[in-house]
Amino acid sequence: MTEILVLVDHVDGAVRKPTLELLTIARRLGEPSAVFIGADASQAIESLKKYGAEKVYVVDDADMATYLVAPKAEALQQLVEKTSPGAVLISSNAEGKEIAARLAVKLDSGIITDAVDVQSDGGTPVTTQSVFAGNFTVTAKVTQGTPIITVKPNAATPEAVDGAATEEKVEVSVSDGAKTAKIIKSEPRKASGRPELTEAAIVVSGGRGTGGNFEPVEQFADSLGAAVGASRAAVDSGWMPHAFQVGQTGKTVSPQLYVAAGISGAIQHRAGMQTSKTIIAVNKDEEAPLFELVDFGVVGDLHAVLPAATEGVTERKG
Amino acid sequence: MNIVVCVKYVPDATAERQFESDHTVDRVGVDGLLSELDEYAVEQALQLREKRDGEEIEITALCVGPEQATDAIRKALQMGVDKGVHVVDDAIAGSDSLATSLVLAKAVEKIGDVDLVMCGMASTDASMSVVPAMLAERLGLPQVTFASAVESQGEVFRVRRDGDTATEIVEGRLPMVLSVTDQTGEARYPSFKGIMAAKKKPLESWSLSDLGVDAEKVGLSAAWSAVEDTEARPPRSQGEIVTDEDGSGAKALVDFLASKKFI
Ligand SMILES: Cc1cc2nc3c(=O)[nH]c(=O)nc-3n(C[C@H](O)[C@H](O)[C@H](O)COP(=O)(O)OP(=O)(O)OC[C@H]3O[C@@H](n4cnc5c(N)ncnc54)[C@H](O)[C@@H]3O)c2cc1C
Numbered sequence: 001m002t003e004i005l006v007l008v009d010h011v012d013g014a015v016r017k018p019t020l021e022l023l024t025i026a027r028r029l030g031e032p033s034a035v036f037i038g039a040d041a042s043q044a045i046e047s048l049k050k051y052g053a054e055k056v057y058v059v060d061d062a063d064m065a066t067y068l069v070a071p072k073a074e075a076l077q078q079l080v081e082k083t084s085p086g087a088v089l090i091s092s093n094a095e096g097k098e099i100a101a102r103l104a105v106k107l108d109s110g111i112i113t114d115a116v117d118v119q120s121d122g123g124t125p126v127t128t129q130s131v132f133a134g135n136f137t138v139t140a141k142v143t144q145g146t147p148i149i150t151v152k153p154n155a156a157t158p159e160a161v162d163g164a165a166t167e168e169k170v171e172v173s174v175s176d177g178a179k180t181a182k183i184i185k186s187e188p189r190k191a192s193g194r195p196e197l198t199e200a201a202i203v204v205s206g207g208r209g210t211g212g213n214f215e216p217v218e219q220f221a222d223s224l225g226a227a228v229g230a231s232r233a234a235v236d237s238g239w240m241p242h243a244f245q246v247g248q249t250g251k252t253v254s255p256q257l258y259v260a261a262g263i264s265g266a267i268q269h270r271a272g273m274q275t276s277k278t279i280i281a282v283n284k285d286e287e288a289p290l291f292e293l294v295d296f297g298v299v300g301d302l303h304a305v306l307p308a309a310t311e312g313v314t315e316r317k318g
Numbered sequence: 319m320n321i322v323v324c325v326k327y328v329p330d331a332t333a334e335r336q337f338e339s340d341h342t343v344d345r346v347g348v349d350g351l352l353s354e355l356d357e358y359a360v361e362q363a364l365q366l367r368e369k370r371d372g373e374e375i376e377i378t379a380l381c382v383g384p385e386q387a388t389d390a391i392r393k394a395l396q397m398g399v400d401k402g403v404h405v406v407d408d409a410i411a412g413s414d415s416l417a418t419s420l421v422l423a424k425a426v427e428k429i430g431d432v433d434l435v436m437c438g439m440a441s442t443d444a445s446m447s448v449v450p451a452m453l454a455e456r457l458g459l460p461q462v463t464f465a466s467a468v469e470s471q472g473e474v475f476r477v478r479r480d481g482d483t484a485t486e487i488v489e490g491r492l493p494m495v496l497s498v499t500d501q502t503g504e505a506r507y508p509s510f511k512g513i514m515a516a517k518k519k520p521l522e523s524w525s526l527s528d529l530g531v532d533a534e535k536v537g538l539s540a541a542w543s544a545v546e547d548t549e550a551r552p553p554r555s556q557g558e559i560v561t562d563e564d565g566s567g568a569k570a571l572v573d574f575l576a577s578k579k580f581i
């Protein structure tokens with residue numbers, strides 16, 4: 001069976017959930033082989049095994065992580081040339097897309113980014129993308145070379161199946177030219193204790209209407225076990241870090257439930273949330289454009305509605 | 319120093335964006351403009367020149383796009399860029415990011431002696447965020463991308479990159495490719511003086527043969543991915559809207575959540 005390469009996205013060896021989703025997708029297309037780049041793969045191999053990786057290629061090189069993008073693209077190129085895979089799957093985040101971009105140029109291969117679903121047509125990946133602020137769905141195929149596909153979080157539910165996860169160490173050569181953008185400092189994001197924004201089943205976001213007080217938003221989110229998001233107006237005002245921004249220039253989320261409080265619903269915000277399954281808005285202006293998209297809306301002051309709703313939710317959960 | 323800012327002409331996001339019957343983006347029937355996210359790159363180029371008083375810096379806006387794309391270059395000239403280069407050729411229509419980056423790379427080489435290639439973080443239509451990395455790969459230059467703050471001293475640039483899991487400081491040396499996000503700060507509006515001055519600024523138009531790019535390498539037929547289908551999402555129908563009075567809103571909200579089994 002053809003191998004499908006999955007680049008492992010990890011933080012110091014801890015595999016991130018979207019990678020497990022990629023393994024599940026890879027199994028539709030062929031035999032999943034994970035590619036781990038970094039130091040100490042042991043913890044990763046354990047989780048990759050649980051989600052069906054048959055092989056794990058390990059590029060044991062801590063130095064690579066201190067440069068942006070280019071060395072990883074070189075490593076993947078060498079692996080593709082060695083294994084002739086049926087496709088390469090990479091997580092759709094800034095670095096993942098850029099690795100895919102350079103790999104496509106190196107291999108003369110077609111690239112598809114931001115797939116929200118990947119199915120197999122006789123082993124050929126067929127992707128679904130959501131474009132123009134979520135207003136269109138596009139299905140596409142790569143027609144030249146090795147399909148290089150970046151996949152958004154939540155494109156599949158990771159299935160636990162036991163893989164062989166046979167470890168194979170690979171030596172790659174990284175050119176000096178690839179080591180020209182150096183990461184001289186890295187500050188890991190502090191864990192909020194809440195679910196990851198792009199992975200959460202429920203997201204509660206606040207906008208300018210919070211007036212800078214995110215407490216009602218955070219408490220409502222916590223009552224539902226949700227992630228917290230923000231509009232750009234809230235981020236630009238310095239109320240929330242940029243990592244929480246939902247929208248065109250922030251994160252795209254597609255949860256089961258999205259609650260927007262004090263957010264008007266500009267096209268750039270909608271671009272990041274309009275494929276959510278269920279949408280709720282709380283806004284004191286009944287003319288707010290976001291109300292056009294909602295399954296349920298409350299016209300009212302979020303500072304009154306959210307705390308009361310938090311209480312109501314907590315009571316019901318008993 | 320020579321700076322090239324890559325600017326894209328895109329359909330207006332607030333208009334009804336459409337696909338053509340061959341599944342390419344309709345770039346003619348919908349009003350277009352300079353991609354908002356590229357304005358931030360233009361702004362950072364202009365600020366760099368202002369900060370480096372005394373250094374000779376020439377800024378060129380480069381665009382690959384249809385006839386009307388001169389509008390995008392014009393806007394960059396009005397903001398303060400010195401000259402424009404428009405690569406326009408019927409064969410380019412329908413190009414994918416690989417072909418676009420090839421044409422951009424050849425144009426940068428033809429402009430010559432370029433120290434800094436600047437890009438936006440993504441085009442507002444395709445939104446792939448891949449062209450800057452492809453350009454760096456093709457030009458063999460360092461890629462310092464997704465900068466949300468830029469600092470430089472001489473040839474060394476340091477930027478902040480807000481990643482998924484960490485905030486990084488990335489350092490690179492000229493010549494390089496730099497892409498910037500909308501966190502770098504609002505772009506200026508063209509002044510009246512800028513608008514007048516732009517009329518006299520040079521704007522060159524190059525074809526593929528000027529760049530020595532084979533027409534077979536670009537366009538829809540050379541695209542290495544094929545769209546099988548495009549489908550408009552069914553419009554969302556508006557659900558129930560209640561007006562809060564003395565806590566009734568919160569109660570209705572909780573009932574709704576329970577009815578949908580969220581609690
Ligand atoms: C290139 C570009 C990229 C962008 N990218 C993004 C992006 O990624 N994400 C994003 O969100 N935006 C983005 N924007 C900005 C976007 O256009 C809007 O400006 C932004 O989304 C507005 O945020 P907001 O809804 O919080 O604020 P506003 O539009 O000011 O809306 C605030 C809302 O709160 C309501 N309100 C006020 N007080 C209360 C109260 N007490 N209770 C309840 N409701 C209240 C008001 O009625 C109003 O509807 C981008 C813009 C550009 C140009």
Ligand SMILES: Nc1ncnc2c1ncn2[C@@H]1O[C@H](COP(=O)(O)O)[C@@H](O)[C@H]1O
Binds near residue numbers: 323439447
């Ligand atoms: N046709 C084009 N002409 C000029 N610059 C472009 C073009 N396409 C992309 N770019 C540049 O590349 C960046 C990222 O584009 P993309 O990879 O399409 O999201 C944009 O912000 C522009 O700076």
